[in-house]
Amino acid sequence: MASGDVRLATARGKVQHHGSERSWESYRDLLLVLVQKELKVRYNNKVLGYLWSIANPLSSALIYYIAFKVFMRVQIEDYPLVLISGVFPWQWFTNAVGSSTGLFVGNSSIIKKVNFPKQIVPLSGGLNHLIHYIVSIPVILLFLFIFHKSPTLSWLYGFPILLTIQFIMVYGISLLLASLNVFLRDLERLVGIVLHFVFYITPILYPLENLPKRFRDALYLNPVAPLMVSWRELILQGKLDPMNLGVSLGYALLFFAIGYWVYRKLSWKFAEVI
Amino acid sequence: MRETVREPVISFQNVSKSYAFYRQITGIKNFAFNLHRSLASIKNAQYEALRDISFDVYKGENFGIIGHNGAGKSTALGLIAGVLEPTRGRVVVRGRISPLLALGAGFHPELTGRENIILNGVLMGLTRREIMKKMDEIIDFAELGEFIDSPIRVYSRGMLARLGFAVVASLDPEILLIDEILGVGDIRFQKKCQEKMLSFKESGVTLLLVTHSIASIAKLCDRALWIEDHVVRMIGDPYEIAEQYCKAAGVEVDLGVPTKGELSTTSL
Numbered sequence A: 001m002a003s004g005d006v007r008l009a010t011a012r013g014k015v016q017h018h019g020s021e022r023s024w025e026s027y028r029d030l031l032l033v034l035v036q037k038e039l040k041v042r043y044n045n046k047v048l049g050y051l052w053s054i055a056n057p058l059s060s061a062l063i064y065y066i067a068f069k070v071f072m073r074v075q076i077e078d079y080p081l082v083l084i085s086g087v088f089p090w091q092w093f094t095n096a097v098g099s100s101t102g103l104f105v106g107n108s109s110i111i112k113k114v115n116f117p118k119q120i121v122p123l124s125g126g127l128n129h130l131i132h133y134i135v136s137i138p139v140i141l142l143f144l145f146i147f148h149k150s151p152t153l154s155w156l157y158g159f160p161i162l163l164t165i166q167f168i169m170v171y172g173i174s175l176l177l178a179s180l181n182v183f184l185r186d187l188e189r190l191v192g193i194v195l196h197f198v199f200y201i202t203p204i205l206y207p208l209e210n211l212p213k214r215f216r217d218a219l220y221l222n223p224v225a226p227l228m229v230s231w232r233e234l235i236l237q238g239k240l241d242p243m244n245l246g247v248s249l250g251y252a253l254l255f256f257a258i259g260y261w262v263y264r265k266l267s268w269k270f271a272e273v274i
Numbered sequence B: 001m002r003e004t005v006r007e008p009v010i011s012f013q014n015v016s017k018s019y020a021f022y023r024q025i026t027g028i029k030n031f032a033f034n035l036h037r038s039l040a041s042i043k044n045a046q047y048e049a050l051r052d053i054s055f056d057v058y059k060g061e062n063f064g065i066i067g068h069n070g071a072g073k074s075t076a077l078g079l080i081a082g083v084l085e086p087t088r089g090r091v092v093v094r095g096r097i098s099p100l101l102a103l104g105a106g107f108h109p110e111l112t113g114r115e116n117i118i119l120n121g122v123l124m125g126l127t128r129r130e131i132m133k134k135m136d137e138i139i140d141f142a143e144l145g146e147f148i149d150s151p152i153r154v155y156s157r158g159m160l161a162r163l164g165f166a167v168v169a170s171l172d173p174e175i176l177l178i179d180e181i182l183g184v185g186d187i188r189f190q191k192k193c194q195e196k197m198l199s200f201k202e203s204g205v206t207l208l209l210v211t212h213s214i215a216s217i218a219k220l221c222d223r224a225l226w227i228e229d230h231v232v233r234m235i236g237d238p239y240e241i242a243e244q245y246c247k248a249a250g251v252e253v254d255l256g257v258p259t260k261g262e263l264s265t266t267s268l
Helices: A004-019 A024-043 A046-071 A079-100 A120-146 A155-183 A187-201 A213-221 A225-237 A242-273 B028-033 B035-043 B073-081 B113-123 B128-142 B145-149 B157-170 B187-203 B214-220 B238-249 B257-267
Strands: B008-020 B046-058 B062-066 B088-093 B097-100 B175-179 B206-210 B223-228 B231-236
Touching: A024 A046, A024 A120, A024 B113, A024 B128, A046 A079, A046 A120, A079 A120, A079 A155, A079 A187, A079 A225, A120 A155, A155 A187, A155 A225, A155 A242, A213 A225, A225 A242, B008 B073, B008 B206, B028 B035, B046 B073, B046 B088, B046 B206, B046 B223, B046 B231, B062 B073, B062 B187, B062 B214, B062 B238, B073 B088, B073 B097, B073 B175, B073 B206, B097 B157, B113 B128, B113 B145, B113 B157, B128 B157, B157 B187, B187 B206, B187 B214, B206 B214, B214 B238, B223 B238, B231 B238
Parallel strands: B062 B206, B062 B223, B097 B175, B175 B206
Antiparallel strands: B008 B046, B008 B088, B223 B231
């Protein structure tokens, strides 16, 4: 009997070698087809599909407006804009992360039978949510114009930078949660609770300025807060704070590293439990 | 004789596969509250699905695996497909694996038959170019007519089975894994599938068939492996194994002895 590590290494090497003999082209095609699949299913009826993808953040913003502005009468300047610039990026984040737990479990019939690069599933999911967000940007613009504001030149580089940071963060978290959820199936409930919690401690419903000073220092402890603050500053004032960007990017890369590491550790066990 | 000259495309060398019982860790709540027991159960409580299995499958062979429920057949298939890793021993596979998926797996109900062919193909590791080249052949073989451009949620089970088989059979399989899915589709299509499987021999496709149907084993396979209680019970001639298997189960099954001579002469 060979010792544990040796047989694992040899057996893994052999089996894995042939499963991953895919060409670059086949990887690309797999990603394209998976992204296309979701888009087709969602936008099959183009108008309705588009309406659905903006209805969610829009209706959330409307509800918050009624609750906080109309009923509770908070005194915040241009509150609809504050809401739109916070709720839209947040919806991208929360939809992507909230649905990520089911990504591997939901594809169990394939994962059990086919050795394919499974990390592409969260990647295509993440790209889809990215696309949904991008197509909702015109709605943000519309609100800016209604309130007699206009986008600045800094959007040209600001949007790509923030899109990239948030995409990396979402992909990392998705990989992590999708992998863990294969083993711990009630993770999705916990994720729902945590997202709810993060939503309220992040400056989304309120601007950063309304946060008492002593809490503002703790903002960097919340991984999404600097990112959400950056989105609002970019959309409403056309500025990007390097400190916020740096911290956001740091968190994004950290999540990506953790997510990938956990995925690598666990992916070989998926077919056993799924 | 030929086995000694040819290199096997699938080789199991003293392969054992144990599963941990993941029973205790059905969720974070349970895991956290029974942390000690959960960890111990992962380390200690192992279920041995295969014990010291060795066999070789050669290029172009139709190889059958038979055994009772829970004997370890699907584990063997998972090891070949590369979705499981052995606990001990070595699994060597040379060639691209095309698994025939369970009905509707790897398909999306809202996409058309045509779109699903591409989806299934890329999951198996082919490029879109390769799939498009075979598209007409697949549609033709699946006999779906104008349904090919309808979403597959409207397909019948038979149509899904035809589409599934057509995709794996047409996309230049090297090693084809079939796990107990021959029962669907009408008799005529089943016959067509069997003919296709027999024709693989000429094109050098290796076929691995896992089934409860000893008739299929006897009819389609050159060699067979009988797994019982997680170990190899017998390996070799499919007729002999089918006979012994029936005897052990205490069931009499007509293997169609006249066709035996017929088939074995043609396959020689």
